[in-house]
Amino acid sequence: MKKLIQTLKNIWSIEELRSKIITTLLLILIYRLGAHIVLPGLDPNKINLAGAKSGALGLIDAFAGGAFSQASIFALGIMPYISASIFMQLMTILVPQMQKIQKDGDSGRKKINQWTRYLTVGVTMVQAGAYVAYLRQTNSSALFESYKEFFWVSTMIVLTAGTLFVMWLGEKITDKGLGNGTSLIIMVGILARxxxxxxxxxxxxxxxxxxxxxxxxxxxxxxxxxxxxxxxxxxxxxxxxxxxxxxxxxxxxxxxxxxxxxxxxxxxxxxxxxxxxxxxxxxxxxxxxxxxxxxxxxxxxxxxxxxxxxxxxxxxxxxxxxxxxxxxxxxxxxxxxxxxxxxxxxxxxxxxxxxxxxxxxxxxxxxxxxxxxxxxxxxxxxxxxxxxxxxxxxxxxxxxxxxxxxxxxxxxxxxxxxxxxxxxxxxxxxxxxxxxxxxxxxxx
CATH class of the missing domain: 1.10.3370.10 (SecY subunit domain)
Structure with a gap:
């Protein structure tokens, strides 16, 4: 126990490491707070997505830290970005032109990262459309009548913006915080359950x-x-x-x-x-x-x-x-x-x-x-x-x-x-x- 306390003191005494830990915790806190903000147009008291906690949807909900089953603005979490990253990684392995771009150094990596972000937007919009259809099918009673006309468009925009914001949080954790930001966001979402x-x-x-x-x-x-x-x-x-x-x-x-x-x-x-x-x-x-x-x-x-x-x-x-x-x-x-x-x-x-x-x-x-x-x-x-x-x-x-x-x-x-x-x-x-x-x- 004495060794552990001394190690914690050593960690806290390093200014750079202390700053990284505080930054990481603050950004993760922002993510967890956003995971509890319900999508506009839905009555939080009437939302019932118990079926989203099992099967294939249960895995998505686990990666999103429970935001998927809560109809949160971060319902899709970081998974669209992960899907886009996996696809781009496979392309850099299978396509010679992509391999050449990747080997161009920092400029090549920046270009591939930019393409990954563009692909993330497309993947998110497709998944957002499917999620809206799922909500309208299973939780139509939770929709406010006056908002039904705008629900489809507004939800797709909010979900896409939410995923891009989570992606940005992950990149900021990687740059200014401790560890790989995307991995930490997924881990925190899993541990939250x-x-x-x-x-x-x-x-x-x-x-x-x-x-x-x-x-x-x-x-x-x-x-x-x-x-x-x-x-x-x-x-x-x-x-x-x-x-x-x-x-x-x-x-x-x-x-x-x-x-x-x-x-x-x-x-x-x-x-x-x-x-x-x-x-x-x-x-x-x-x-x-x-x-x-x-x-x-x-x-x-x-x-x-x-x-x-x-x-x-x-x-x-x-x-x-x-x-x-x-x-x-x-x-x-x-x-x-x-x-x-x-x-x-x-x-x-x-x-x-x-x-x-x-x-x-x-x-x-x-x-x-x-x-x-x-x-x-x-x-x-x-x-x-x-x-x-x-x-x-x-x-x-x-x-x-x-x-x-x-x-x-x-x-x-x-x-x-x-x-x-x-x-x-x-x-x-x-x-x-x-x-x-x-x-x-x-x-x-």
Whole structure:
């Protein structure tokens, strides 16, 4: 405890770090306040969007911090920007012209960021139109009669402006605050649902009497164990030894040191789960209707407790993990960079043999990473099958928990870097906190 108090004092004593933390907290507070402002033209007392807290809409509501089910001005949250960012990232991988623009340095990145913002506006307007149709279908009684003529246009404008404002908040947090702003906004939205989910699970188990308390404690212990496992998955790397040749320039010697090339076990990050969920939700997103009334294939795709749902979901996650890793990981480029910098893998010839060697290692470690990622994706379904309420079960794995673990590790890593730069002790007595900084797949 004494070590913790001293670490907190050290953090607060660094003026730059203190300013970043205060700025981040203020911007997040603005976001959370906006998430409770209801759209104009709706009676807050008559809004009933209980169906938006389950199924595919439940995931959107989780990312929006509950704003989706509250008909807030931030109902769409940051998700349109995430969708646009994912699309632009794939384009920079698949389209050679986009790759060239991205490699132009700061000007190329600014151009791609600008295109991402324009695409965000288009995606937001499409999603806003669908959301308005959903509100008119399910909550027509909450609409003020005198405002019905203007509701469609005004809501689309307000929702688009709200998403762009949230996007701006995320960029400001990244520039002036601590950590990745977009990731922090998503994480805060997810965490905002945790207290309510815990209370619902407590009430659900408390009905059983004394045995319910024991079950609740066991569930919390299992959740902690899952979080620890995901930390291992996020931080797990395979270190490939790399040797750099000695160079003598004047009277000084450069190189000759033995280093390691870290290959991440989960090189694709959370992207395979996002893609898998998008595919699984397609049959159920034909219309914003009640998923509980779905039948047949749509029912399988909408029910995470269904055995076929888990199998299909796991297969898609594993397939996308290999596909996305192959798209973003280029062993030939790594081999060329090593050769250019007079580096080599001991016992392996430079050039194509090195590329084949690194590619083979990446293929071997990607398989267990993909399997563990698939297990993490279907854990919420197992939790619901075991009797956990749907809201609390969503924290047992899947996109929500992976994002939370990754974002927290990234933020702690930045804090530790600031402490070490100023000769303070880090956050841990042994080792270093590793985030996703080295991963090329961190879209959020």
């Amino acid at each position: 945790l207290p309510q989910a815990l209370m619902q699970e407590w009430d659900h188990q408390n009905v059983r009497g004394g045995g319910g308390l024991l079950i609740f404690l066991l569930e919390v212990m299992v959740l902690v164990a899952i979080i620890m496992g995901l930390i291992v998955l996020v931080q797990g790397v395979r270190k490939v030894p790399v040797q750099y040749a000695k160079q003598i320039v004047g009277n000084r010697q450069f190189g000759g040191a033995r280093q390691f090339l870290p290959l991440k076990v989960n090189g694709a990050g959370v992207m395979p789960i996002i893609f898998a969920q998008a595919i699984m939700f397609l049959p159920t997103l034909i219309s914003y209707s009640n998923f509980e009334n779905k039948a047949g294939i749509a029912k399988i795709f909408a029910d995470p407790k269904n055995g076929w749902h888990m199998i299909i979901y796991a297969v898609i996650v594993i397939a996308f993990t290999f596909l996305y890793t192959a798209l973003i990981f280029n062993p030939k480029q790594i081999a060329e960079d090593l050769k250019r910098n007079n580096g080599f893998v001991p016992g392996v010839k430079p050039g194509q043999p090195t590329a084949d060697y690194i590619g083979a290692i990446m293929d071997r470690i990607t398989l267990p990473g993909a399997v563990f990622l698939a297990i993490a994706g279907i854990l919420p379904g197992f939790a619901q099958w075991a009797g956990v309420t749907q809201g609390f079960a969503s924290f047992f794995g899947g996109t929500s928990l992976l994002i939370m673990v990754g974002v927290i590790l990234d933020t702690l890593q930045q804090i530790e870097t600031q402490l070490l730069m100023r000769q303070y002790d880090g956050l841990m007595n042994t080792g270093r906190i590793q985030g996703r900084q080295a991963t090329q797949t961190s879209v959020i």
